[in-house]
Amino acid sequence: MGRIFSVANQKGGVGKTTTAINLAAAMAKAGKRTLLIDLDPQCNATTGLGCEPTNSHGLVTRRPLRESLVATYLSGLTLLPGSRTFHDVEILAKGDQGESGVLREHLSDGIDGFDVVWIDCPPSTGPLTQSALAASSEVLMPIQCEYFAMEGLTQMIGLIRDVMQRGGGRLEFGGIVLTMVDASLELAREVEGEVRDFFGEIVFEAVIPRDVLVCEAPSHGRSVLDYAPQSRGAWAYIELCQEILEMT
Amino acid sequence: MGRIFSVANQKGGVGKTTTAINLAAAMAKAGKRTLLIDLDPQCNATTGLGCEPTNSHGLVTRRPLRESLVATYLSGLTLLPGSRTFHDVEILAKGDQGESGVLREHLSDGIDGFDVVWIDCPPSTGPLTQSALAASSEVLMPIQCEYFAMEGLTQMIGLIRDVMQRGGGRLEFGGIVLTMVDASLELAREVEGEVRDFFGEIVFEAVIPRDVLVCEAPSHGRSVLDYAPQSRGAWAYIELCQEILEMT
Ligand SMILES: Nc1ncnc2c1ncn2[C@@H]1O[C@H](COP(=O)(O)OP(=O)(O)OP(=O)(O)O)[C@@H](O)[C@H]1O
Numbered sequence: 001m002g003r004i005f006s007v008a009n010q011k012g013g014v015g016k017t018t019t020a021i022n023l024a025a026a027m028a029k030a031g032k033r034t035l036l037i038d039l040d041p042q043c044n045a046t047t048g049l050g051c052e053p054t055n056s057h058g059l060v061t062r063r064p065l066r067e068s069l070v071a072t073y074l075s076g077l078t079l080l081p082g083s084r085t086f087h088d089v090e091i092l093a094k095g096d097q098g099e100s101g102v103l104r105e106h107l108s109d110g111i112d113g114f115d116v117v118w119i120d121c122p123p124s125t126g127p128l129t130q131s132a133l134a135a136s137s138e139v140l141m142p143i144q145c146e147y148f149a150m151e152g153l154t155q156m157i158g159l160i161r162d163v164m165q166r167g168g169g170r171l172e173f174g175g176i177v178l179t180m181v182d183a184s185l186e187l188a189r190e191v192e193g194e195v196r197d198f199f200g201e202i203v204f205e206a207v208i209p210r211d212v213l214v215c216e217a218p219s220h221g222r223s224v225l226d227y228a229p230q231s232r233g234a235w236a237y238i239e240l241c242q243e244i245l246e247m248t
Numbered sequence: 249m250g251r252i253f254s255v256a257n258q259k260g261g262v263g264k265t266t267t268a269i270n271l272a273a274a275m276a277k278a279g280k281r282t283l284l285i286d287l288d289p290q291c292n293a294t295t296g297l298g299c300e301p302t303n304s305h306g307l308v309t310r311r312p313l314r315e316s317l318v319a320t321y322l323s324g325l326t327l328l329p330g331s332r333t334f335h336d337v338e339i340l341a342k343g344d345q346g347e348s349g350v351l352r353e354h355l356s357d358g359i360d361g362f363d364v365v366w367i368d369c370p371p372s373t374g375p376l377t378q379s380a381l382a383a384s385s386e387v388l389m390p391i392q393c394e395y396f397a398m399e400g401l402t403q404m405i406g407l408i409r410d411v412m413q414r415g416g417g418r419l420e421f422g423g424i425v426l427t428m429v430d431a432s433l434e435l436a437r438e439v440e441g442e443v444r445d446f447f448g449e450i451v452f453e454a455v456i457p458r459d460v461l462v463c464e465a466p467s468h469g470r471s472v473l474d475y476a477p478q479s480r481g482a483w484a485y486i487e488l489c490q491e492i493l494e495m496t
Pocket residue numbers: 011012013014015016017018019040044121122123179180181208209210211212214215216218233258259260261371394395396397
């Protein structure tokens with residue numbers, strides 16, 4: 001079975017969607033058959049790739065998963081689009097009772113033919129994120145080098161440990177990604193220092209710099225790797241992708 | 249009855265908590281007896297003012313609300329702390345069935361003696377945010393001048409309209425606040441232009457600039473108005489506060 005990554009952090013706006021899109025794109029470009037699953041009712045991963053959210057989420061319909069998959073502009077990258085209808089997403093969440101029953105079943109049936117799966121989670125520790133974690137082999141946590149981000153880390157780590165201990169899944173800690181790093185700011189350097197001291201090896205070497213081209217790419221429905229291939233943001237995501245692929 | 253503001257936006261990291269803390273502080277300094285309610289299980293508004301989250305949220309305990317209120321470092325600013333225990337917060341949300349029963353009752357009993365109440369909401373359109381909206385007289389929506397923020401705006405406006413039409417409350421649209429604006433970026437100027445064209449008068453004149461001092465303040469448990477009173481961020485929040493007070 002291929003690697004299934006959840007990109008998760010209850011803190012808002014730390015770059016979960018940006019990281020999910022750009023790592024999925026990087027892996028597709030590296031020759032992996034890649035599936036990106038949009039699990040967030042905001043549907044940012046979907047629109048950020050120039051695709052349309054659906055009325056009913058592929059994970060709650062009765063149809064086999066592959067009927068809900070769509071091609072993206074990038075060959076090798078397939079998308080399970082998000083759905084804005086909250087109650088759909090609540091069905092998925094309730095049906096799971098915090099275990100990933102629905103998600104894990106659907107996933108295992110639907111993902112033959114994919115080498116790697118990326119799941120973009122909403123900013124919450126609720127049932128959706130828990131289902132994603134329980135269905136995953138690894139969790140990636142993007143964090144910003146700011147005070148509130150540090151606070152939330154401990155809580156997220158607690159949740160991940162709970163899911164691991166509940167068992168039934170094969171979740172391992174994938175790693176912490178420092179995002180939107182403005183190395184000119186003392187605050188950012190201090191927080192990065194603290195995170196590395198505290199978490200050691202699970203923090204990736206590659207950090208994603210603050211780069212307006214990364215921020216502009218979704219309005220063009222493209223990964224930054226295609227929108228601005230020579231940008232610092234694009235290079236950083238490629239570097240991070242390689243660090244992850246070498247981890248196997 | 250005093251004004252009750254919800255600070256809401258399902259998009260993460262757009263400055264809801266920063267705005268709730270700094271406008272509540274500005275109003276307390278302007279002589280208003282101010283209550284800030286932390287409705288987010290992340291408890292950022294609580295820790296950002298140097299206070300402790302509670303085990304059980306004041307809005308779900310049987311005790312009268314005022315027994316759960318705590319003083320902050322700032323005279324005139326009182327806090328109803330947040331609670332990290334998700335099921336507590338879920339009780340509040342479920343008890344409401346999407347209507348603000350519990351929150352609105354508790355609020356109307358508990359808020360005599362306050363001129364203004366600020367409610368910090370989590371990044372979601374779920375039951376917590378809906379309860380807050382139904383209990384409020386006005387909603388303030390902070391938004392960042394970036395693509396995903398624009399997308400989420402339409403959905404939030406839809407939710408606010410639903411709450412208004414369900415009736416029973418006295419919710420009006422308070423306004424849109426542009427946050428973390430980096431005026432040197434063309435993207436920011438474009439998005440600001442679009443937001444003002446589209447939404448007109450409901451967009452506040454005052455915008456909050458990107459300012460690292462605003463970002464550092466919570467790690468000192470202070471509003472930026474006390475941490476860095478001469479900063480551009482502090483001045484902007486004071487200007488916004490006055491614009492809001494003149495709205496009555
Ligand atoms: N490296 C970067 N440089 C500049 N801007 C960035 C960078 N990464 C992300 N952004 C921008 O920051 C904002 C937040 O990023 P994103 O939406 O990916 O975060 P998120 O954690 O998925 O948010 P949410 O919690 O709402 O799901 C977006 O407008 C995005 O384009």
